[in-house]
Amino acid sequence: MSLPATMVGCSPKSYLTADTAERWLDALVDGLKRTPEQGEGVFVCLPAALLARGVEMLAPLGVVVGTQDVSAHPVGAFTGEDNAELLAGLGARLAMIGHPERVRYFGETPEVFGAKARAAAGAGIAPVLIVGEPERGADPERIIRPQLDAAFGEIAADAPVVVAYEPTWAIGAAEPAPPAHVVGVVARLRELLADRRGPVRVVYGGSAGPGTYAAIAAAGRAAGAPSGIPDGVFLGRAGVDAAGFLATIAEVRST
Numbered sequence: 001m002s003l004p005a006t007m008v009g010c011s012p013k014s015y016l017t018a019d020t021a022e023r024w025l026d027a028l029v030d031g032l033k034r035t036p037e038q039g040e041g042v043f044v045c046l047p048a049a050l051l052a053r054g055v056e057m058l059a060p061l062g063v064v065v066g067t068q069d070v071s072a073h074p075v076g077a078f079t080g081e082d083n084a085e086l087l088a089g090l091g092a093r094l095a096m097i098g099h100p101e102r103v104r105y106f107g108e109t110p111e112v113f114g115a116k117a118r119a120a121a122g123a124g125i126a127p128v129l130i131v132g133e134p135e136r137g138a139d140p141e142r143i144i145r146p147q148l149d150a151a152f153g154e155i156a157a158d159a160p161v162v163v164a165y166e167p168t169w170a171i172g173a174a175e176p177a178p179p180a181h182v183v184g185v186v187a188r189l190r191e192l193l194a195d196r197r198g199p200v201r202v203v204y205g206g207s208a209g210p211g212t213y214a215a216i217a218a219a220g221r222a223a224g225a226p227s228g229i230p231d232g233v234f235l236g237r238a239g240v241d242a243a244g245f246l247a248t249i250a251e252v253r254s255t
């Protein structure tokens, strides 16, 4: 599976209901249809319950549709689980793995993340690996290396992956991580990912919205560190507002 060169996406987490999801999808379709690129370079990671509808509405525009989770278990007697084969068959091309909210609220461990990455990649779904340090001031590399290893120990070196750098302290915060900090970590992440043989994209998430990508790109240019500029941004709350998501898509495309 290939990945777009630039990737700007949204995980609406569990903010949507049946009604608001329909309005959100309608607004995205409407906004994307007004752009020459339509859904190129755009991705969404939806609750599994919205996957089929999201694929139906967004995939024809070229949006890459994925999920926020994937079962670590195969097809079988695992009540409540959404196995990777099922998700892939419904059109999922991405699955988020390792989000701090999965750790905090659902007790997921690096072993679970590894098993989920294996299941996703085995079904042809690219894992979106969420990595980042838990506290401001912590050494990102010390935390990120084992997070990457937990997944990379389970999937082939040529499997496509998206790595979302999301420092936990910047998720659901008043503002994103400082642009210079993001540039430093993303540049190092690209070095850590250099031995991957398949497509790899690096995006930034954590209170991102309109203005975030432009600020990081400006910091990367000012530092003479183009490798520190991520391939896109990954929105949570700000993207639940379709206008905010569309504005961010336009910004990334024009930066």
Ligand SMILES: O=C[C@H](O)COP(=O)(O)O
Pocket: 011, 166, 170, 171, 172, 173, 205, 206, 207, 208, 234, 235, 236, 237, 238
């Ligand atoms: O996956 C998305 C991130 O957790 C970002 O969420 P946020 O933009 O609401 O901070």
